Amino acid sequence: MSQQQISLPAKLINGGLAGIVGVTCVFPIDLAKTRLQNQRQGQQVYKSMMDCLVKTVRSEGYFGMYRGAAVNLTLVTPEKAIKLAANDFFRHHLSKDGKGLTVFKEMLAGCGAGMCQVVITTPMEMLKIQLQDAGRLAAQQRKPGILAPTKLNPTNAVLSRSYTVVPSSPGTVSATQIAKDLLLKEGIRGLYKGLGATLMRDVPFSIVYFPLFANLNSLGKPSPEGAAPFYWSFVAGCAAGSTAAVVVNPCDVVKTRLQSLNKGANEETYSGVIDCVSKILRKEGPSAFLKGAGCRALVIAPLFGIAQVMYFVGVGEFILGLLQDPQSCVEISPQ
Template identity: 75%
Template sequence: MTQQQISLPAKLINGGIAGLVGVTCVFPIDLAKTRLQNQRSDQQVYRNMMDCLIKTVRSEGYFGMYRGAAVNLTLVTPEKAIKLAANDFFRHKLSKDGSRLTVFKEMLAGCGAGMCQVIITTPMEMLKIQLQDAGRLAAQQRKLAVLPAMKFGAGNALLSCSYSGGPAPVLRVSATQITQELLRTRGIQGLYTGLGATLMRDIPFSMVYFPLFAHLNNLGQPSEMEKAPFYWSFISGCMAGCTAAVAVNPCDVIKTRLQSLKKSTSEESYNGVVDCISKIMQKEGPGAFLKGASCRVLIIAPLFGIVQVVYILGVGEFLLGQSPYNLYTS
């Protein structure tokens, strides 16, 4: 079988559009995940995802759920484009004469994709986390402010007012201001804080996700030369994303903690991945590494289901006047 050449520009377009569509749909859940992962057990502001979203809307308004969305939507286009196109590129290079890849080579292609994407993922999530977590810090300060009053019997009324009295004053800082401050104080490496933890998360994620998606998607193909139906690709993306998300959630917790620059007075700082793991184990126990896991599943499952469907549609090939090509059918 003659191996068909892939069009890298078309794959980049597909990945960019897929990322924009997917992130727009699931961003509020991503905000809840960040806030749940960052809160400490002894300073609990949100009980669960729904409680976080409800309190966010009450205290910051509807658009509070989209804090950090602008930077994410801006950078998710190159991020998802690199991730998906790199996986296709490595699969293409590892495939001989269009033959089906072994599981090891599929994992190797996923590894390459995960390594490539962190160029954009690390600074994107570094900025996004600062913007997303500002509301949690403000809510925690309000809660701490009313604790002394609770001793005198006025706590319940004050606590309820803190979430129902309209949008609360949350410090509005833009991604541009954060970037300028990081570059001024830490240089370019400031934007890549948590790079090691990001690699720890994204490489295993891609090594699990891409091979699993390929095999699940192949189960829905009528024949070797036909694509699986769109609904089957969506289900396959959801199932593979869900599995990979749970597998790497501890790494995501570590990454989120390391990339959160602003902390309350009683929250500890971390000096690298090992120090972060050690302090979380000592002070919060192993259960802390599963914080935000349900949110992460609700983000990644539909996100990658949507992403794969949009990606397989071949919008990039259509715009460039090329015939669509899907490596997962080879």
């Protein structure tokens, strides 16, 4: 397998299309995950994932489940493209003479991929979370027994360093508005709030996911030189993705809390990762770090299963007219 056979543009197309298809399929579950993770004790609006989805449809309509999807669909292409292509790039250069990679090198390649993707992931998650959580805060204000914040932002903006307020109608919040406020008040740093927590989540995720997928996928190969069937790659991607998602869920909870600019009544703010972890432990207990774990597993499993199928099918190579021979298609997880 020569280096000349690797087509980076084809890999970027494959990763981008995989991300778009996957996000479209699982975004409502991701919205439920964000809202469940942001709930505090005594202020629960939703009892479970299904309860969250049902209440969202009732109060915000069907498209309310896709609030924030535009941000994801716009940025998921470069995010997934960077993640998948970077892992493949590192694996290729860590391999020697076509020999299989050791587990350590597989983890090293995954680490590199996770570090590369946060350039896009952090601002994407920052904007997405504000839009996803707006409905929860509006519902919390309507819930009997929970007082709405009394200090209003005169500009009705969604950003304030010390206090934030969500408009009464979550539909009035836009990603463009949030991004402009962040850039004007905090510069580019504002879009990268929670970068440390994002690294804490995405690097371990990639370290767990990519080696686990490579080894699971290899079990479905008819021969060491052959390729696994697409359905096996889908199953391997689902299994590896859900496992990695649950492992890093505590980091995802911290990241979600740090990136939530809007706060409901009596919801505390956090100065950093350590402050966030200590406050969650003290006020909500260790179980709070597992909030949304089931939703996250349900999101990541099909997302990466679809991603691997799209990658192995080689849509990018077809589009670019590079797919001359099935043997020339470089897998994302070469052995």
